[in-house]
Amino acid sequence: MVITVLLRVRAFRTEYGSLSGAASARRLLMPARETEAIILKTFPLGEADRLVSFFGRSSGRVRGVAAGARRLKNRYGSTLEILSHVQIWYVEKETRDLVRIQQAELLESFHKAQSDYGLSTGLAVISEISELILPEHEVSEPMFRLLLLAAREVERTADWHLPLSYFAFWTVRLGGWLPRFDRCVTCGAPFDSKPAFYDAHQSGLFCENCRRAGMKPLHAEARSLAERFAGERLDRMTLERCIETGAGELREAGLSWIEHHLERRLKTRELLETT
Numbered sequence: 001m002v003i004t005v006l007l008r009v010r011a012f013r014t015e016y017g018s019l020s021g022a023a024s025a026r027r028l029l030m031p032a033r034e035t036e037a038i039i040l041k042t043f044p045l046g047e048a049d050r051l052v053s054f055f056g057r058s059s060g061r062v063r064g065v066a067a068g069a070r071r072l073k074n075r076y077g078s079t080l081e082i083l084s085h086v087q088i089w090y091v092e093k094e095t096r097d098l099v100r101i102q103q104a105e106l107l108e109s110f111h112k113a114q115s116d117y118g119l120s121t122g123l124a125v126i127s128e129i130s131e132l133i134l135p136e137h138e139v140s141e142p143m144f145r146l147l148l149l150a151a152r153e154v155e156r157t158a159d160w161h162l163p164l165s166y167f168a169f170w171t172v173r174l175g176g177w178l179p180r181f182d183r184c185v186t187c188g189a190p191f192d193s194k195p196a197f198y199d200a201h202q203s204g205l206f207c208e209n210c211r212r213a214g215m216k217p218l219h220a221e222a223r224s225l226a227e228r229f230a231g232e233r234l235d236r237m238t239l240e241r242c243i244e245t246g247a248g249e250l251r252e253a254g255l256s257w258i259e260h261h262l263e264r265r266l267k268t269r270e271l272l273e274t275t
Ligand SMILES: [Zn+2]
Pocket: 184, 185, 186, 187, 188, 189, 206, 207, 208, 209, 210, 211
């Protein structure tokens, strides 16, 4: 016990100690920052801590350490669950990439979605995409609102299918990678009511004549759903049940374009087929 206390005192001194150096003085004066945030991912770090990746409304994507977060009794509770909407306080350090998380308070719980295997798979796909797509320290209000809306809708409707379609579509749109939905990228022929085709190797939509082997169809219903997604908020849309096929096609196309842009497969994508 005495040893622990001594070690703590020493650690404290090392961190906050001598004011003689300018660097120490700066570190001491470094104010805590605060932002509304969405937790993207957490990893165990050592025996007691967690490495946390969060997307802050006013900070962009940031990685930090939550000390003691793996202890049974810890002050973070369920705030560090995937896609939790929180208020977070942290301190930046000049010499390290990781910030030190001081405190997190839950603003909004997505407990139902987080604790259900099927629903949490949907959240995991949203989290993986955000983690890979969002540049570090870059603020994006549209992406913040999109993430929050998608998580809320998974929780509210207890279904990830439509929220994930909407999220994938808007991620592609906000990224500027959305192809033309009305005509073939190669020959320019209008699709009209005919199916268009796509895969993860190209960014465009192709007509029946220009399609390549292995491409999947994006039918007219899916393309008109995309138009509705572009103009309406997901939580205000009333959709007929028959929209499911179109929503599924649009989701698959969106995920493929995201993979094309990232030049890698999404690890969580195949889990969707098992839920
Ligand atoms: Zn064509």
